Amino acid sequence: MEKKSFQFAADTGVPPQVGPFSHATRWGDMLFITGQMPTSPSSGKMVDGDVTAQARQVRRNLEAVLKQFNLTLDASLMVRVYLASFEDYDAFNQEYASWFQGPLPSRTCVGTTGLAVGALVEIDLIAGIS
Known part of the structure; x- marks a missing residue:
């Protein structure tokens, strides 16, 4: 497999990168999406607000990828x-x-001492491609 x-x-609605990485990597029928931050695709700046507001922006960024x-x-296998x-x-x-509309994916939630750009939340995921 390549x-x-x-x-x-x-x-595309995908925010600019904040480091040396790919937005996504495909290997076979699996898609690995890099951790998305609560950044605006248009400005590249972090959105204001609490963890809920930031999570909503992260969701939009994941959906754009x-x-x-x-x-x-709903294609998410692991979050x-x-x-x-x-x-x-x-x-x-x-x-x-x-x-999610369908079954929930597997998930791990980790508490950290800090995230890039001062974010309150970051999310990465693995999706299946059928």
Whole structure:
């Protein structure tokens, strides 16, 4: 199998990179999406607000990457969530629960001491391509 990496232009709704990485890497029928931050695709700046507002922007950013492959969040097999404060766990879960129409993917949620660009939340995922 061949590994293929993808980067996307701003007009796709995918925010600019904040480091040396690919937005997504495809290997066979699996798509690995790099951790998305709560950054605006148009400005590249982090959105204001609490963990719920930031999670909503992260969702939009994940959806923009998935859209490039004609996928939705329901293609997610495994999701990793990083929270800058585990005190935000319940508020984040309340928002996250509405993201999926089908069965929930597997998930790991990690509390950290800090995230890039001062974010409160970052999420990466692995999706299946059928």
